[in-house]
Amino acid sequence: MRIFGMILAMALAMPVAAAPTGAGELTGTLKKIKDSNRIVLGVRDGGPPFSYIDNDQKYVGYTIDICDKIIDAIKKEINAPTLQVEMNPVTSSTRIPLMTNGTIDLECGSTTNNPERQKQVTFTNAHFVTTSRFASKKAQNINKIDDLKGKTVVSVAGSTNLVQINKVNSERKLGLTIQAAKDTVEAFLLLETDRAAAFVMDDVQLSILIALSKDPAAYTISEDAFALPEPYGIMLRRNDEPFKAVVDRATADLYRSPEIAAIYKKWFESPVPPKGINYRFPMPAELRRAFEHPTDSPDPASYKS
Structure with missing residues (x-):
């Protein structure tokens, strides 16, 4: 009888110990995305080469390409291969409110990551540094x-x-x-x-x-600068560590790989659609360093080369 009780106890315990992480255990933005099978990106209509609409009325750009890589990581994390991607236009005045109220899940543009904005939202690893x-x-x-x-x-x-x-x-x-x-x-x-x-x-x-x-x-x-470099980051909701961890991991993996150099060259050192203009903007040393050592710091001193 005692042996039977031990076997029964072990049998009851096994499903709990072996249960995989499932949708029911997701929280915050990951749960929101899984439940709706949809992720919403905040994008710019006219912010080339970061985020803009091309002649085919499709959102394209440097930050859009980076967000595509983040979406691939999210699909794997929540097991959602058919995840739908929705583009929601934002402006300088609407991007933070639309993030905090849950309308958008990632803001894919050229938003400066600074201490003041960190009071309302958070950012993943810097994808651009400007001076x-x-x-x-x-x-x-x-x-x-x-x-x-x-x-x-x-x-x-x-x-x-x-x-x-x-x-x-x-x-x-x-x-x-x-x-x-x-x-x-x-x-x-x-x-x-x-x-x-x-x-x-x-x-x-x-x-x-x-x-x-x-x-x-x-x-x-000019080579001379008036201030220290400032980072642009992809914006996320605050206090959502599981989602931020996925995004941070995806961006860090991308930035440490050769692929980021190809993406950068495509948008800043090559003819860009629809007019075929080359912006001829070589990767700054500060950005190269930020890619080698990914960081979400809002402190400009963190990006000084």
Whole structure:
């Protein structure tokens, strides 16, 4: 009788010990995705080459390609090979609210990961690093920040770049005339028409604007930077560690592999659809280092090469 009781006890215990991780044990975003068999990406309509709509009305871009790799990892994690992917357009003002209220699951664009945003959302490992620099005409022979002394410079109203210019101007006593344009198009027009000697902005945005200009060969971007590099990250909901662990693992694996170099080259150093423009933006040393040592840190000092 005693032996029978022991066998019965072992039999009852075995299913519990051997049970695989199933959908019933999922929580948070993983459970939401599994239950609906759908993942929703927050994407940009017009943010090339990170996220935009091509001539076939399909969302494409550098960050979209990275998110595709994350989706592959999620499919395996929750055993959902037929997982449906939905694209939900977002803007600068809607991306965080749509993440926190559960509308989108991943935000696949060019959002800066900083301490202020970390109070509302979280980010996976950085997929881009950008630095505030200036664009000028090659004919002006302006190579360093100190060469700007006494000249007129422009940036965009309300941008961190404008704050950085004022700070450097005060610290170095450059005597700059600083103009605030309403947007990047207006700012570049001031540079193009010689009403400003330099345009200060994120270097990747400067590179894109130059590539789209009438005479890309006429411009150059400074090596000197106004601040430390800042990371772009794919945004997630806060306090969802199981989901973040899957995404972090997927991005870290991708970034440490040769595949990320091919994805980067495709979007920043090759002709990009639909117009076939090459943005000619080589991978920054800070980004190369971030790929070698994946990190989700919002601290710019973490990305200094």
